[in-house]
């Protein structure tokens with residue numbers, strides 16, 4: 490289990506995350522929902538130590554993450570950032586191989602290459618393997634970044650808007666892949682997503698954030714007209730139909 494306890498973090502003098510406590514479970518996808526600027530990305534960045542918390546702790550099973558070296562942390566947690574800033578001059582293959590960096594000793598092993606090949610297949614990226622990342626479309630790059638995160642073989646997968654730039658077919662394919670891997674490998678998966686219907690379809694747990702705080706959390710039942718109004722103030726309607734929930 491990934492546990493956040495009384496976490497506060499921010500930028501400069503500004504406190505963004507305020508007293509966040511939450512539990513994330515293996516084999517489940519937790520969706521982090523909230524309006525723009527509510528602190529979702531800041532939460533992910535704090536968990537991977539790109540931001541130092543002012544207060545509070547992060548535990549992965551019985552390990553306090555603060556005590557872990559960055560190389561060991563990268564074997565435990567993979568992070569797919571929201572912004573695709575990688576326009577580097579590498580091939581897709583090399584970009585995914587970078588995900589193996591936390592495991593590399595002196596040289597790339599057969600196992601590292603095997604993992605890259607497996608991940609290329611999962612994401613149907615084989616035909617792109619030796620293309621330059623800088624020459625790919627936004628959606629193709631997004632898949633490469635996800636492939637790199639999966640190549641890390643982490644216990645925790647933090648996905649900040651993983652469906653960014655993806656067409657509907659790719660959105661579904663990627664989220665099905667993430668759902669299957671989460672279940673099979675008992676990954677602790679946390680994703681932020683603005684498409685509430687996709688969140689409802691793929692996540693088992695939900696965290697609703699506003700202004701740096703968690704207001705509601707739990708299973709599907711926490712998603713209601715009232716909670717969504719408190720969080721998004723967008724006049725959203727919720728309907729239940731044949732056992733499924735839809736938001737419009």
Ligand SMILES: Nc1ncnc2c1ncn2[C@@H]1O[C@H](COP(=O)(O)OP(=O)(O)OP(=O)(O)O)[C@@H](O)[C@H]1O
Nearest residue numbers: 500503505523524525526527528529530531532571
């Ligand atoms: N590098 C930074 N320096 C200062 N303030 C920042 C920085 N990054 C984010 N913020 C501020 O922190 C708050 C939370 O931002 P964050 O990116 O975590 O929101 P978010 O929930 O991920 O939003 P979105 O849905 O738009 O991605 C916002 O008010 C934002 O302006």
Ligand SMILES: [Mg+2]
Nearest residue numbers: 529530571649
């Ligand atoms: Mg964000």
